[in-house]
Amino acid sequence: MAVRSMFSFSRPSFPGVMLGLGYFFLYAPMLVLIAYSFNENKRVNVWSGFSTKWYGELLANDAMMAAVAMSLKLALATATLAVVFGTLAALMLTRLRRFPGRTLFGGMVTAPLVMPEVITGLSLLLLFVALADTIGWPANRGFVTIWIAHVTFCMAYATVVISARLREMDTSLEEAAMDLGANRIQTFFAITLPIIAPALVAGWLLAFTLSLDDLVIASFVAGPDSTTLPMIVFSSVRLGLSPEVNALATILIVTVTAVSLVGFWFMDRNDRKRQREMQAALAHPD
Amino acid sequence: MNLLRRWLPDRRWGVIAPPFLWLSLFFVIPFALVFKISLSEMAIAQPPYVPLLEYLDGVLNVRLNFGNYTWLFDDPLYADAYLSSLGIAAWSTVICLAIGYPMAYAISKMRGSLQNLCLLLVVLPSWTSLLIRVYAWMGILKNDGIINNVLLAVGLIAEPLRLLNTTGAVYVGIVYAYLPFMVLPLYANLTRMDPRLLEAAADLGARPLTRFLRITLPLSVGGVIAGSMLVFIPAVGEFVVPELLGGNEATMIGKVLWGEFFANRDWPVASAVATLMLLVLILPILLFHRYQSRELEVAR
Structure with a gap:
């Protein structure tokens, strides 16, 4: 089989070169951002010495810290409910072949993936305003x-x-499990849930990061005294570069990278273990 | 009787009802409201629009105002914004495809662990913040940013080039932000491909380029469509990138909508802008949906 890894240095293939350039394109800007977060100068682009003072300033910035707390709470609550609904919706789409409105439901699940945020934000705001008008909620x-x-x-x-x-x-x-007498609910909790658990964790983390990152939708549906982290970052970034935002970005990028790599290491180890066990089981059929 | 039973609630509805009701209420009904408000008039009130239906002295008055739409068609600013959004989104999609296809191809040819790690490295940036990643480009493209500083130091230019607040900067930002969404579906498609097809072609004497053009490329059309739609559709309505990198030069429709809503507080015009945007995007969204549901059937 002609599997040519990108590490066959003898003759670098065109896709391999593009992959390398792609990684450079994706990561160079983030590395620049991280480097300048340790710049002592208030003007972000003018290097005048190594310093961690902007991290101190960031932690002392009460408005920023309040927004961080708000956004983390929001992301926790969002990810949890999104995974519950996501699991139910995924069960519908994969296990129930026919139910009234299946096509419509499929569309309702896929459309939010691509819907421009300005449309989603505006439409939800109009809904909340109309609801407040007719039933008094949300006040x-x-x-x-x-x-x-x-x-x-x-x-x-x-x-x-x-x-x-x-x-x-x-x-x-x-x-x-059902042949052995378990009902659907028992089967779900005893069999299905443990098997799909890694996907639940992945879905939860994805929803968490999406919620933590959203600026546009939150800006539409937020009230005057609710400010999320992206909103505060956006208003300061609009005025130009800010060393505190560089420090914040560095913390975020390092955290996401660390969590992803640890998660990858765990999954990879489990995969290998499972493959070894399967091979062993096939080699010695008792 | 059978028909009746099909519609009566059974225990399955415990699974069906919550997400179905949630999405109907918070995703479908709001679009109807956007359309409704787009036919209203702006008012100095709370909420800032005139109600469409009024019941006065036993008479139901319906006031439909098409003025917002004629306004959008009369003022060339809006047509320009729609056209430039579609153009920028389309070209960004092509650029993402040109960079993303070889990347996805290279990853799909790797072996187990390395393949997963390389895929993770492509997706990882999209898990950090889009806002922060666009901000990173502000620092790079500024007049005293890295690119200009390097070019000045080397002596290639005598004074800084204007890179930030240009349409080019918007392209860079959109391609940078959406590249992972192009690679992911392409990879998923390419990695499922049966290698025996390529071996058979090779045995029959096809050269690598021929094998790619006649077998790999046609079989990956589904991935190309999915990736392209995942980039194109949200890019048309993009707000953050043109706002932070485009300055006054790139007026994209997402920015126009934002301005109508937040700066002018004209909710009806903002709604009309959103309705027209949705009309333009409905075909791409249906295309994306068709591909997604076909994916479900293929795997079953």
Whole structure:
């Protein structure tokens, strides 16, 4: 089989070269950002010495820290509900072949993946205003309205991740459990849930990062006293470069990278272990 | 009787109802409201528009104002913004495809662990913040940014080039932000391809380029469509990139909508802008949806 890895240095292939350039394009700007977060100068682009003072200033910035707390709470609440709804929606799409409105439902799940944020944001705001007008709720826009908006677009991503796992899972395990007398709910909790658990974690993390990052939708549905982290970052970035934002960006990039690499290491180890066990089982059929 | 039973609630509805109701209420109904408000008039009130239906002295008055739409068609600013958004989004998609296809191809040819790691490295940037990644480019493209500083130091230019606040900067930002969304579906498609097809072609004497053009490329059309739609559709309505990198030069429609809503507080015109944008995007969205549901069937 003609598998040519990008590391065959003898003759670098065109796709291999493009991959290298692509990584450079993706990572160079972030590395520049990180480097300048340690610049002592207030003018971000003028290097005058190594310093960690901007991290101190960032932690002392009360408005920024309040927004961080708000955004983290929001992301936690969003990710949790998005995974619950995403699991239900994924079960519908993969396990129920026919139910009334299946086509419509499929569209409702995929459309938020691509819908421009300005449209989603405006439409949800108009809904909240109309609801407040007719039933008096929500009286104030803030945490709850942003939460609802975030769950709505994040559950689509969670659904895609979870249904991919549900589709590749071996359904004969579920059938076996039901043959042995378990009902659907018992089967779900004893068999299905443990098997799709990695996808639930992946979907949860994805929804968490999407919620933490959203500027546009939150700006539409937020009230006057609810400011999320992206909103505060946006208003300071609009005025130009800010060393505190560089420090914040560095913390974010390092955290995401660390969590991803640890997660990758765990999954990779489990995969290898499972493959070894399968090979061993095939070699010695007892 | 059977028909009745099909519609009566059974236990499946415990699974179906919550996400279905949630999406209907918070995703579908809001679009109807956008259309409704787009036919209203701006008012100095809370909320800032005139109600469409009024019940006065036993008479139901319906006031439909098409003025917002004629306004959008009369003022060339809006047509320009729509056209430049579509153009920028389309070219960004082509550039993403040109960079992303070879990347996805290279990754799909790797072996187990390395393949997963390389894929992770492509997706990882999209898990950090889009806002922050666009901000990073502000620092690079500024007049006293890295590119200008290097070019000045080397002596290639005598004074800084204007890179930030140009349409070119918007292209860079959009391609940078959306590249991972192009690579992911392409990789998913390419990695599923049956290698025996290529071996058979090779045995029959086809050269590598012929094998790629006659087998790999036609079989990956689904991935190309999915990736392209994942880039094109959101890019048309993009706000953050043109706002931070485009300055006054690139007026994209997402920025226009934002301005109508937040600066002018003209909710009806903002709604009309959104309605027209949705009309333009409905075909691409349907195309994307068709590909997605075909994916579900293929895997079953």
